[in-house]
Amino acid sequence: MMKKRRHRRNNVNATQKATLNKDAASSEEVGDRLSKLPNDILLNILERVDTLDAIRTYILSKRMMKLCTKLSQFFLSCSSIPGHNVRTNSEYVRTNSVVAHVTDNILSTRSPEITISKLKIRFILMQPDCYTIGKSAARTMATQKVGAAEFEIITEKIHKKCSPADLLDHAKQFNDFFSACLDAFAGLKRLWLRNMRFGELDIPNILTTCKLLESLHLTNCDSGMNSLVQLEHAKLTELEVEYGKFEIVELTCLPKLQRVSYKGWFNSHKGPLYFGFVPQLSKLRLTKIGTRPTRTLELSQLLGNVPYIGNLHLDFQSEKIWVLPESPKLLRPVLSQLQQVNLDNLSEGCDLAWTMFIIEAAPSLKELCITVLDHWCNMVMRDKEFRKNNGFCEKADVEWKPPP
Numbered sequence: 001m002m003k004k005r006r007h008r009r010n011n012v013n014a015t016q017k018a019t020l021n022k023d024a025a026s027s028e029e030v031g032d033r034l035s036k037l038p039n040d041i042l043l044n045i046l047e048r049v050d051t052l053d054a055i056r057t058y059i060l061s062k063r064m065m066k067l068c069t070k071l072s073q074f075f076l077s078c079s080s081i082p083g084h085n086v087r088t089n090s091e092y093v094r095t096n097s098v099v100a101h102v103t104d105n106i107l108s109t110r111s112p113e114i115t116i117s118k119l120k121i122r123f124i125l126m127q128p129d130c131y132t133i134g135k136s137a138a139r140t141m142a143t144q145k146v147g148a149a150e151f152e153i154i155t156e157k158i159h160k161k162c163s164p165a166d167l168l169d170h171a172k173q174f175n176d177f178f179s180a181c182l183d184a185f186a187g188l189k190r191l192w193l194r195n196m197r198f199g200e201l202d203i204p205n206i207l208t209t210c211k212l213l214e215s216l217h218l219t220n221c222d223s224g225m226n227s228l229v230q231l232e233h234a235k236l237t238e239l240e241v242e243y244g245k246f247e248i249v250e251l252t253c254l255p256k257l258q259r260v261s262y263k264g265w266f267n268s269h270k271g272p273l274y275f276g277f278v279p280q281l282s283k284l285r286l287t288k289i290g291t292r293p294t295r296t297l298e299l300s301q302l303l304g305n306v307p308y309i310g311n312l313h314l315d316f317q318s319e320k321i322w323v324l325p326e327s328p329k330l331l332r333p334v335l336s337q338l339q340q341v342n343l344d345n346l347s348e349g350c351d352l353a354w355t356m357f358i359i360e361a362a363p364s365l366k367e368l369c370i371t372v373l374d375h376w377c378n379m380v381m382r383d384k385e386f387r388k389n390n391g392f393c394e395k396a397d398v399e400w401k402p403p404p
Contacts, residue, residue, distance in 0.1 A: 043070060070114055076103050077122035078154070093126070100129035104136040115145045120190075122152040125173050134181030141187040150190035150215075159195055159220050159243075167197035167220075175202060178209070185210050192217040197224060207233045214238065214256075222246050226268060237280075241265075252276040263287040263315075267294055275305045285313040290320030298324050303334040310337055312358075315344040318374045325354045331361035338362040342369045 078095040103121060119140070123133050130153075140146060155162070155170045162170075174196055178185060185191075188210050200223055207213065215238040222244035223229055229246060231239070232253040240261040241249060247268040251257065257278050265272035265288065275281065284303075288294065303309060312335075314323060341358055350372060359365060 039070075043072075070111065072114055072116055073118040074106070074116065075118075075120045075122075077120075077152075078124055079122060096124045096126050096129040099123050100132040103133050107136050107140045112144045115147060116140070117147040118150075119146055119148070120150040120152070122154065124154045124156060125170065125177065126156060127173075130177050131180060134177060134184045138181055138183035138187070142183065146187060148189045149184075149187050150192075151185075151188055152192040153194065155195040157195065162195050162220070164197065167195060171196040171198045171202065178206065182209055186212070188213055190215040190217075192219070193221055194219045196221045199223065200227070203229050204232070207231065207236070211235070216240070218242065218244065220244055222266075226266070246272075248272065248274055250274040250276065251278055254278050255280065257281050259283040259285075261285040261287075264289065267291070269295065271295065271297060271302055273302065275303065278305070279307055281306050282308055283311040283313075284309060285315070287315035287317065288322055289317040290322040292320070294320060294322045296322055296324045298326060300326055300330040300334060306334060308337045309335065311340040312338060313342040313344070315342075316346055318345045318347050321346070321350070321354070325357040326361075328357060328361035331357065332363075335362040337364055339364055340367045340369075341365065344369075344371050346370065346372045348372055348374045 076099050078099045099121070100123070119137070121133055121137065123130060137149065137151075141149065153174070155166075157166050157170075174193070175198075185206070186209055189212050191206075191210060191213060198221065203218075203221075203223065207216070212235060213233060214235055216236060217240040219242040221241075223246070225245045226247040227245065228248055228250065230250045230252045233256075235256050236254050237256050238259045239251070239254075239257065241263070243264045243266075245266045247266065248270045249262070249272065251260070251273065253276055255277065258280050260273070260281065260283070262272050262285070272286070286297075316322065335358065338358075338361075341362070343355060346352070352370065352372075355370065359368065
């Protein structure tokens, strides 16, 4: 009996060994298949992930280390490091320092013979790291061919925690950084700024320096309460503005501008935008939580200087309708080329008959998308007294009768 038991144990051990050998062989086979991929395919894979993740593949093999020096696209971001959501000074210093060190190291060691098709760096406006990033980017632009370069600049304090003094301080930090790294900004094609209150001439000065800029994104930025900003640029094709306290943003002379998005503009007696010379503007998106003080927009006036609008997107965030239904006769000259319309987040119970004024004024319309939704994430859902005191309307609908 004892011998038979031993025999069974030996059989089990033999089976386990066979299984382990099979798994090892399978693993080795997978590894062989990966290593047999051509360099261009492996590079394509590495360029689809964050650059810091691509750099971590160095530990796999010497071949991967060599491939990382041949990358043509770079995306370096402070938010790609684990723990970036921890809003502490030590965490900010650590994450930003890593981004600055990696940016400086990888840009200075890569082969200058390989064109950088895309360079995007998201970093926090903190010294000395932002200066390291700016100087490294400028040196790279001067010595190597860079197709598209982008800075996305985050401030140490998030939007909800920024006081007016913080906004002014952030703008001062940025202006100092900007002045020290003019060559880097001169080579940018995309720029995203957050949480800054500039002087009257600061934003025009930024556009003057960033001669190659094609996309500008401003989040919670302005030049003071009820301020006015005039934008002129030869190459800018895309503008996004979110919040801030501008009374009006004047698009004075933007011959290449194609897309404009404005979200959450400040309630004022004037409209949020003035369109000057914008001959190529074709797409406009407006998003606003409407209250009683919100000025009702008349599209015939807002778009009076725009020769061609092909795509119009209006998002009402489930509150007041802030567009005035107008006679199609007034609107037809500005909407005659309109092909796509999105009316998003109309309040539930809203009579959609008023939307007919757009349809009747747009003979070239091909696509109309309407969403009716009480968006609980955006709506201020408190007691009725709170909504009344803060200008929120109980009736979000509008009335419109077709002209005779």
